Amino acid sequence: MRRNHYERPTLRDRVLVKRIEAQEQRIGGIIVPDTAKEKPQQAEVIAVGNGRMNDDGKAIPLDVKVGEHVLIGKYSGTEIKLDREEYLIVREDEILGVAEGVPELATV
Numbered sequence: 001m002r003r004n005h006y007e008r009p010t011l012r013d014r015v016l017v018k019r020i021e022a023q024e025q026r027i028g029g030i031i032v033p034d035t036a037k038e039k040p041q042q043a044e045v046i047a048v049g050n051g052r053m054n055d056d057g058k059a060i061p062l063d064v065k066v067g068e069h070v071l072i073g074k075y076s077g078t079e080i081k082l083d084r085e086e087y088l089i090v091r092e093d094e095i096l097g098v099a100e101g102v103p104e105l106a107t108v
Helices: none
Strands: 014-019 042-048 069-072 078-082 085-091 095-099
Touching (some): 014 069
Antiparallel strands (some): 014 085, 042 069, 078 085
16 A cells, blocks of 8 residues: 555544545446546545544544545545545545455445
């Protein structure tokens, strides 16, 4: 996994993810153009924030970890570009699930 020079670009309960592009889709032998493809709902966690703050001001650590593969909603988060690469910043509660022990998720 390629590391960038950003140690912790996220705050609190935010998670920096990179969408995992699906393999080229073919329907009946026809290649689906990029404009007709849906946004990938699978992503790899690149960085995580320190956690949510409770009423006492203490950080509650996030459940997701760097390197995990997660499922996210199609329109979740905020898209950003870092070093000419596209990433997404989502809140932890926008993550729909974590795939444990799966190096690459199947197309959903």
